[in-house]
Amino acid sequence: MSSELVCTVIETGDPDGLARFWCTALGWQVIDRWVDAHGTAFVEVGPDRPRLLFQQSSTARSGGQRLHLDIRPVGTTQAAEVRRLVDAGAEIVDDDAAVGWVVLRDPDHAVFCVLTPDERPDTTDAE
Structure with a gap:
């Protein structure tokens, strides 16, 4: 049992x-745009996985964590993967079913998301 890195x-x-900047810098293209159930905008770029995902944030950051990993369970369910990671030392931060992912904190307090095994459920395509 493991997970795959989906995007940074x-x-x-x-x-x-x-x-746009990173597409120009890396010669990549926009793969997808969407808005989640809370109205947060996302833009995903790249050719293949792992990709870069730009998430709208209205919170001004002055040195805090601006990057986090999104992982997707392979060969198991989201719930089972979250349990496995909690058993390994992670802590659940947010488990809002409306957005389709669970936010966890690793033992060093960095947040990351565990997606469902499917592509982003419960999102609205904003293209």
Whole structure:
């Protein structure tokens, strides 16, 4: 049992602008845009996985964690993977079924998300 790295998430006040920059820098393209159940905008870029995902954040960051990992369970369910990671030392931070992922904190207090085995359920395509 394990997970796969889906993307590195970068929190920003301007997901479209930052995505344009990194697409230019890396020769990549926008793969997807969407807005979650809470109205947060996302822009995903890359050619293949893992990708970069720019997440809208209205919170001004002055040195806090702006990056986090999104992982997807392989060969198991989201709930089973969350249990496995909690048993390994992670802590659940947010488990809001409306968004389709569970936010955990690793033993060093860095947050990361465990997605469902499927592509982003419960999201609205914003393209």
